[in-house]
Each structure stands twice: as C-alpha cells, then as structure tokens.
Amino acid sequence: MEDIKNRILDKIKPSDEERVHLAKVADELMYKIDCMSFKVGLTGVKTQLVGSAARGTWISGTHDLDIFIMFPDTTSREDLESYGLSIGRQIAKEAQEWDEHYAEHPYVKMKYGGFDVDLVPCYSVSSASCILSAVDRTPFHNEFIKAHLHGREDDVLLLKQFMKGTGVYGSELKTEGFSGYLTELLVINYGSFEKVLEAASDWRPGLLLDLMEHGCLKFEDPLVVIDPTDPRRNVAAALSLDKFCTFIDVSRSFLDTPDESMFFPSAKPPISDDELLDRMNRRGTSLVAIVFKTPDVVDDIFYPQFAKMEHSIVPLLEKNEFTVLKAGKWSGEDSIVFLELLSRTLPDVKMHRGPPVWVRAHAEAFRAKYVDNPDAYSLTIKDGFYVAEIPRKYTDAVELLKSEVAGCSLGKHISKSVKEGFTVLEGDQILKLKNEGLRSFINSWF
Ligand SMILES: Nc1ccn([C@@H]2O[C@H](COP(=O)(O)OP(=O)(O)OP(=O)(O)O)[C@@H](O)[C@H]2O)c(=O)n1
Ligand SMILES: [Mg+2]
Structure with missing residues (x-):
C-alpha cells in the first residue's frame, strides 16, 4: 500500500518548481487586479486565491486558478457585476483566450500563463452564514481547510486521484460526484486517505457528517456533509446515489486488493464491428440508439436535459410494454441515448x-x-x-420511438435539436456509428 501511494504521489504531487510558478502567476494576476481597482477608484476591494491552488491540494498538471475579487458587502449588485466584469475584461487583454460565463454573477474565464483562470467577483462578508451570493462561501472554505488539514494534503491528492480514476470526482451536473472541497472535508473527518476508504466501505445512504456539530436541517440526499462554514448547506448535495454507491464499491475493492491501475485506468479500446455484432448475438437482446445533434450549450445546461430525456424515453417504452434492461448515454458532436431492450418487437x-x-x-x-x-x-x-x-398500437419499438420521441418532455435545447432531426438505429445499423470515443463507451457499457 505504501509503495502504491508513493508511486501515485510521484505522478500527481506538484513539484516545487510547479508550486513556485503557480504562486508567481497568481501573485501577478492579483497585483494587476489590485492596480486596476485602484485605478477605477474602488476602495476596500481585496483579491484572494481560493480553491485547491490556494490549499496545496491541486493535482499536478491540472492548472486552474480561482481568483476571487472581493467587494465590500455595501456594494450594490449592479456595481459588483459591472466592476467585476470590467476588471476581468481588462486583465483578459493579456490572456491567450477568454470568454464570459454566468453563474451567480457574470465572470471572466481565461487562459493566462498556461493556467485556466476564473476571475470571480464576490462579496466580502463577516461569516459564511451571512453570504449575499453562493460564491461568497468559498473564501471561508479556504480558511477552514487551511486551519484543519494539518499537513494531510497528500491524502487529499490521493483521494482526488482515486476518485478521478474511478469516475466519481467532480460535482458538475455531468458527473454528479464528489467536489474538491468534499474530498478535503472527508480527509479531515476520517483522518487519512485509507481511513476514508475504510469508512466508505461501510457507508449507507442517509449518512450524516457534521464536522462542527452544527446540528442541522433535514436533507434528503444520500450523503449529507454539513458545510462547517455554513450549516444551511450540504456540501455533498450534488452527489447522486449511484456515484455514492460506486465509491463504496471501489473503496472495498481497493482495500481488498490495492491496485495502482484504479488511479489511472486505461480507457477501454474502441469496440470493433465484429466484437459488437458478436456481443449483440450473445446477449440476444435488441440494442437501439437514438441519435441527434448535440445542442451548442454548456455542460451544466445540457446534462440535466440529457438525463431528463432518458427519464422520458424509458417510461414511454415501458408504457408500451417494451422491457428496458438498461439505458446509457454518450455525447460528442452527436448525442446518443442507447436502450437495451428485452425485445425490439412485441406480438400484435x-x-x-x-x-x-x-x-x-x-x-x-x-x-x-x-x-x-x-x-x-x-x-x-x-x-x-x-x-x-x-x-397494440406499436409492435416495433423503433416505430414507437420514431413517432413519439419528439413529443416527449426533453428539455428546451434537446427538444429543439430533436425536432430538427434525429435517427433511430437498431442492431447492426449501429455499426454505422464509427466515432472512437463512442466505440470505447459502448465497449465498457454494453
Ligand atoms: N459546487 C461547488 C464548487 C466549488 N465550490 C468552491 O469553489 C472552490 C473552487 O472550485 P473548484 O475549482 O471546482 O474545486 P477545487 O476545490 O479547486 O478542486 P480541483 O482540484 O478539482 O480544482 C472550491 O474549493 C469550493 O470552495 C463550492 O463551494 N461548491
Ligand atoms: Mg479548482
């Protein structure tokens, strides 16, 4: 175990050189922001590096810098947004590329000095329980982690990489997994990387971790980790039941047989035509694919709609008495919902x-x-x-899907794309889909 951990740390722990470079770029940016706010006559504005870069818990080579521009809490929302954006745009003049995003407030994202930089305006408030916008908590997370992590950065790095390798890291709606802050709190709560895995091996849904003994509101999520800086928030709110359970499963496997490759699994190779045909024949089921053009929207908009699509189509099939064994989704230039049916046809x-x-x-x-x-x-x-x-109205699942999919509740952008055109492929027609990423997805899913 120690050997494995050391070999993994050799790969993921930022070198001194990388640390120095990161600090230099961050300082340079923060200095520029300070000059900029001074120039436009702003007083009381502070800048702070937050997130894993500030806590020494970033994985080597993943270069994101989250820099917060903190305005006094007396600033109006309009001023915070307009000054925040204009400072961002000024800095972006020296960036390799940049664009504007919208979360709680508009903010600027850019590539600067080899880093992916987010310049996020927020309010500087006295405690995380009197935040004026969701991002205002982040500086308090920084303080809490720095005060409680006590040199266990390596454990956080191992846990993050283990979660990445096993597909459960990331709290975006695409992944519905564990956030960076959550991995840090787990290490603080249980004490080390291995202790987190040992505890997780016995987790059950409904688990509550309340590090600061806040006592708490009722949450319905599979895992509830009360934010030590704000008792009203569950840090694990984005975690789905299946990702929670996947982590239980992989924790048990790893402790049973520690295996380095779980940190860096190799992607399944693309499945060949012959293999795919062979698998279809052996399984004896019907594989159906609904293919449409991926709408041009950000992941956090697209993935909830994609999930909604699956949750509309499966009941449509079931209502018509087709048995769905499993459903899967893949998205690239085209997006595809796969359905494995007990049978494509039903008697009349x-x-x-x-x-x-x-x-x-x-x-x-x-x-x-x-x-x-x-x-x-x-x-x-x-x-x-x-x-x-x-x-019966439909004896063929493909006919059913061709006629009814566009009328399902699909979410705004997917609905538009599907109405502009989609295809339903079945069995060996699926061999037409050649994309390699898609073929390796099929190889692991089917
Ligand atoms: N859903 C989220 C996402 C982010 N944050 C806050 O914003 C910081 C930066 O977010 P992010 O870059 O996503 O996470 P990191 O902790 O920096 O982890 P990573 O190493 O993956 O970048 C987090 O540490 C956390 O304090 C949060 O509270 N809730
Ligand atoms: Mg980060």
Missing part, C-alpha cells in the same frame, strides 16, 4: 383491462365496445375484470 395482441364486471354501467359499456368488435381478438374475464384482447 395486447391485453387491455377494463372495469370489474360488477360495476354494471361501466362494465356494460366496455363489453359493448369490444364484444363484437372486428378489430378485437376476444373479450375475457380475469380476476373479476373484463379484459379486451386488442391489437
């Missing part, structure tokens, strides 16, 4: 249940509609209910 007969025979008026109306209906196969009684045996 559908059992349509009517009212109980003893509910006379309804029962007679139902009987009258189906008893001599030339389209119906027959009318029977089962468990006290009339059952009409009628032809």
Whole structure:
C-alpha cells in the first residue's frame, strides 16, 4: 500500500518548481487586479486565491486558478457585476483566450500563463452564514481547510486521484460526484486517505457528517456533509446515489486488493464491428440508439436535459410494454441515448383491462365496445375484470420511438435539436456509428 501511494504521489504531487510558478502567476494576476481597482477608484476591494491552488491540494498538471475579487458587502449588485466584469475584461487583454460565463454573477474565464483562470467577483462578508451570493462561501472554505488539514494534503491528492480514476470526482451536473472541497472535508473527518476508504466501505445512504456539530436541517440526499462554514448547506448535495454507491464499491475493492491501475485506468479500446455484432448475438437482446445533434450549450445546461430525456424515453417504452434492461448515454458532436431492450418487437395482441364486471354501467359499456368488435381478438374475464384482447398500437419499438420521441418532455435545447432531426438505429445499423470515443463507451457499457 505504501509503495502504491508513493508511486501515485510521484505522478500527481506538484513539484516545487510547479508550486513556485503557480504562486508567481497568481501573485501577478492579483497585483494587476489590485492596480486596476485602484485605478477605477474602488476602495476596500481585496483579491484572494481560493480553491485547491490556494490549499496545496491541486493535482499536478491540472492548472486552474480561482481568483476571487472581493467587494465590500455595501456594494450594490449592479456595481459588483459591472466592476467585476470590467476588471476581468481588462486583465483578459493579456490572456491567450477568454470568454464570459454566468453563474451567480457574470465572470471572466481565461487562459493566462498556461493556467485556466476564473476571475470571480464576490462579496466580502463577516461569516459564511451571512453570504449575499453562493460564491461568497468559498473564501471561508479556504480558511477552514487551511486551519484543519494539518499537513494531510497528500491524502487529499490521493483521494482526488482515486476518485478521478474511478469516475466519481467532480460535482458538475455531468458527473454528479464528489467536489474538491468534499474530498478535503472527508480527509479531515476520517483522518487519512485509507481511513476514508475504510469508512466508505461501510457507508449507507442517509449518512450524516457534521464536522462542527452544527446540528442541522433535514436533507434528503444520500450523503449529507454539513458545510462547517455554513450549516444551511450540504456540501455533498450534488452527489447522486449511484456515484455514492460506486465509491463504496471501489473503496472495498481497493482495500481488498490495492491496485495502482484504479488511479489511472486505461480507457477501454474502441469496440470493433465484429466484437459488437458478436456481443449483440450473445446477449440476444435488441440494442437501439437514438441519435441527434448535440445542442451548442454548456455542460451544466445540457446534462440535466440529457438525463431528463432518458427519464422520458424509458417510461414511454415501458408504457408500451417494451422491457428496458438498461439505458446509457454518450455525447460528442452527436448525442446518443442507447436502450437495451428485452425485445425490439412485441406480438400484435395486447391485453387491455377494463372495469370489474360488477360495476354494471361501466362494465356494460366496455363489453359493448369490444364484444363484437372486428378489430378485437376476444373479450375475457380475469380476476373479476373484463379484459379486451386488442391489437397494440406499436409492435416495433423503433416505430414507437420514431413517432413519439419528439413529443416527449426533453428539455428546451434537446427538444429543439430533436425536432430538427434525429435517427433511430437498431442492431447492426449501429455499426454505422464509427466515432472512437463512442466505440470505447459502448465497449465498457454494453
Ligand atoms: N459546487 C461547488 C464548487 C466549488 N465550490 C468552491 O469553489 C472552490 C473552487 O472550485 P473548484 O475549482 O471546482 O474545486 P477545487 O476545490 O479547486 O478542486 P480541483 O482540484 O478539482 O480544482 C472550491 O474549493 C469550493 O470552495 C463550492 O463551494 N461548491
Ligand atoms: Mg479548482
């Protein structure tokens, strides 16, 4: 175990040179921001480096700098936004590339000196419980982690890399995993990388960690980690049940058989046509793919819509009695929802249940509609209910999807893209999809 940890740390721990370079670029940027705010006559504005770069918990080679421009809490929202943006734009003049983003406030993102820099305006408030906007907590996170981590940066680095390797790191809506701050709190709470894994091996959903014993509001999430700087917030709010459980699973595996490759797994190779056909034949199911053009929106807008799409399409199939074994999603230039069905086709007969025979008026109306209906196969009684045996609307899942997908609730941008055109592929038609990233996704998913 010690050997593995040391070998991993050799790869992920920033060198002294990297630390010096990062500090230099951060200082340079903060100095420029200070000069800029002085020039436009702002007083009381402070700048601060936050996030993993400020805490010594960034993974070597991942170069993001989060710099906060902190305005006095008496600043109006309009002033904070306009000064924040104009300072950002000025600095961006010397950047390799830049653009504007919108979170709680608009902010500027840029490539500067080899780093991905976020210049985020926020309010400087006296405590995290009186924040005026969500980002105002971040400087308090910095203070808390610096005061409590006590030299366990290496444990955080190992935990982050282990989570990256096992696919559970990142609190964006695309991943629904663990945030950087959460990994730091877990190390503080349990004491070390291994102790986090040992504890996680016995986790159950509904777990509450309340480091500062705040006592707390009720949260429904699988993991609740009360923010030590703000009792109203669950730091693990973005974590999905499946990512929570994946972490339990990989923690047990690693402690059972420590394996370096879990930190840096090699991607599955793209599946070949022959292999894919062979797998389809062996599984004996029907594989269906719905393909549409990926709308041009940011991940945090796209992925919730993509999840919504899956959660509309699976019930559509089930309502029509197609059994969905599993669903999967992949997105590149095109986006694809995969559905593995027990069978693509169903027989023509559908059992349509009517009212109980003893509910006379309804029962007679139902009987009258189906008893001599030339389209119906027959009318029977089962468990006290009339059952009409009628032809089903869709006997082919592909026809169902072609007709009904565009009418599903899909989210604004996906809906627009699907209405502009989509295709439904089944079985060997899926071999038309050649993208290598997609083929390696299929290799691990199917
Ligand atoms: N959902 C989020 C995302 C970010 N933050 C705050 O913003 C900081 C910077 O965010 P980010 O760069 O995403 O995370 P890091 O902790 O810097 O981790 P990484 O090493 O992955 O960059 C975090 O430390 C945290 O204090 C937060 O409170 N909630
Ligand atoms: Mg960061």
